[in-house]
Amino acid sequence: MxxxxxxxxxxxxxxxxxxxxxxxxxxxxxxxxxxxxxxxxxxxxxxxxxxxxxxxxxxxxxxxxxxxxxxxxxxxxxxxxxxxxxxxxxxxxxxxxxxxxxxxxxxxxxxxxxxxxxxxxxxxxxxxxxxxxxxxxxxxxxxxxxxxxxxxxxxxxxxxxxxxxxxxxxxxxxxxxxxxxxxxxxxxxxxxxxxxxxxxxxxxxxxxxxxxxxxxxxxxxxxxSYFPIRAISVMGLLLGVIAFIYGLYILVAKFSGVIAVQGWTAIMLVLLFVSSFQMIALGIIGEYVWRGLDASRKRxxxxxxxxxxxxxx
Incomplete structure (x- = not known):
């Protein structure tokens, strides 16, 4: 039955x-x-x-x-x-x-x-x-x-x-x-x-x-899913490539004198964008770490x- x-x-x-x-x-x-x-x-x-x-x-x-x-x-x-x-x-x-x-x-x-x-x-x-x-x-x-x-x-x-x-x-x-x-x-x-x-x-x-x-x-x-952590890695890699390319552009502009190097505005935009990404990344990593801690307590x-x-x- x-x-x-x-x-x-x-x-x-x-x-x-x-x-x-x-x-x-x-x-x-x-x-x-x-x-x-x-x-x-x-x-x-x-x-x-x-x-x-x-x-x-x-x-x-x-x-x-x-x-x-x-x-x-x-x-x-x-x-x-x-x-x-x-x-x-x-x-x-x-x-x-x-x-x-x-x-x-x-x-x-x-x-x-x-x-x-x-x-x-x-x-x-x-x-x-x-x-x-x-x-x-x-x-x-x-x-x-x-x-x-x-x-x-x-x-x-x-x-x-x-x-x-x-x-x-x-x-x-x-x-x-x-x-x-x-x-x-x-x-x-x-x-x-x-x-x-x-x-x-x-x-x-x-x-x-x-x-x-x-x-x-x-x-x-x-x-x-490991997607959030993987997304951080991919985004970090893309930002690294962009930063490298932009760095080369600044060096060329600086030493050639052909293009005037932009100053404060560009720097602030980059700092704000990268800082925001870092805080979001830390938040996602923190969620994973907290869950590991919560599991280890065995409550x-x-x-x-x-x-x-x-x-x-």
């Missing part, structure tokens, strides 16, 4: 929880009767009534619902890894608590898993969101596909169905400042992607701020404050 573990990260989702849980329970009826379910709701340090709502669901369905309360907000990706730690299924699914991704798609994903695929991706073919949200999301995933991971599907994804072997590998890695979905793709398993249209959020307010989006972009690029990705039922370990 295959067991499906569904991991749902939650952050300020008190209004979504009853609706999301109800929809997930309804989706069970679409699966073959031999499939058993467990739901792992991870409260990512919410400060509203998210935990209270989750415990209501847990108390009404104690045989299949687990609730994990994290001590602080660590981000949805780390919360997902926390959920994996408590998952026991033969296969797993990750879905958001705001119902923007269709739970019924998991039935098709399960069918592919039964055929032997260890990873099934639900990729966003389109989204019912604002133009700016689409621009950022599409630009982010286009950039990642071009310079980091060539094998990811177009449109991006955060709705996946995967085998317990992938779950176990991710728990071994527990990488800081990374992207758990791209990590699955990076592993190299064959996968199939199922396109769908992501719905507009109807309940509650998104906490996915611009600051978090920028951090995700930086984390994902640095975790899966946990999350702290579990409490798990329900209380005998969970």
């Amino acid at each position: 295959p067991k499906l573990s569904i991991i749902i990260p939650c952050y300020f989702n008190e209004e979504n929880i009853p609706v999301t849980a109800g929809k997930l329970f309804e989706t069970e009826a679409l699966f073959p009767p031999e499939v058993t379910f467990e739901y792992i709701f991870v409260d990512d340090g919410s400060k509203d009534n998210t935990l209270a709502e989750l415990l209501k669901i847990r108390n009404a369905n104690p045989e299949k619902v687990k609730v994990i309360k994290l001590a602080g907000n660590v981000g949805s990706y780390n919360a997902i890894v926390a959920g994996m730690e408590f998952a026991t299924g033969d296969c797993n699914a990750i879905i958001t608590a705001d119902l923007q991704d269709p739970p019924e798609l998991m039935l098709q994903m399960y069918a592919y898993w039964k055929k032997g695929l260890k990873l099934v991706i639900g990729n966003r073919q389109d989204r019912e969101e604002s133009t700016m949200q689409k621009f950022f999301a599409n630009g982010f995933h286009w950039l990642m596909k071009k310079i980091a991971l060539k094998n990811i599907p177009d449109g991006g994804f955060d709705f996946v169905f995967f085998d317990k072997q992938i779950r176990e590998e991710i728990l071994k890695i527990k990488e800081n400042n990374s992207n758990v979905f791209y990590l699955m793709s990076w592993m190299g398993y064959d996968y199939v992607n199922i396109p769908y249209v992501r719905k507009q959020r109807e309940i509650g307010k998104s906490r996915w701020t611009l600051k978090k989006k920028i951090k995700l972009l930086i984390d994902s690029l640095l975790a899966f 946990p990705l999350y702290i579990v404050e409490k798990a329900f039922p209380n005998d969970l370990k």
Whole structure:
């Protein structure tokens, strides 16, 4: 009897929880009767009534619902890894608590898993969101596909169905400042992607701020690509060639007397340009160095404050 573990990260989702849980329970009826379910709701340090709502669901369905309360907000990706730690299924699914991704798609994903695929991706073919949200999301995933991971599907994804072997590998890695979905793709398993249209959020307010989006972009690029460091080297080489050519020009102009050598303005422009490049380069190098330091500390990705039922370990 295959067991499906569904991991749902939650952050300020008190209004979504009853609706999301109800929809997930309804989706069970679409699966073959031999499939058993467990739901792992991870409260990512919410400060509203998210935990209270989750415990209501847990108390009404104690045989299949687990609730994990994290001590602080660590981000949805780390919360997902926390959920994996408590998952026991033969296969797993990750879905958001705001119902923007269709739970019924998991039935098709399960069918592919039964055929032997260890990873099934639900990729966003389109989204019912604002133009700016689409621009950022599409630009982010286009950039990642071009310079980091060539094998990811177009449109991006955060709705996946995967085998317990992938779950176990991710728990071994527990990488800081990374992207758990791209990590699955990076592993190299064959996968199939199922396109769908992501719905507009109807309940509650998104906490996915611009600051978090920028951090995700930086984390994902640095975790899966050496492009930023390589770009610094290439740019430095080009500047060196330009400086050499310009230096020859100055020497010729100086000693021939044919062309008057320009003074203060040209020097200031060169200094400002080169100084700016140096600061940007130091910033990029600093990001890599800081991530190395952060990894060497071996601090946990999350702290579990409490798990329900209380005998969970």
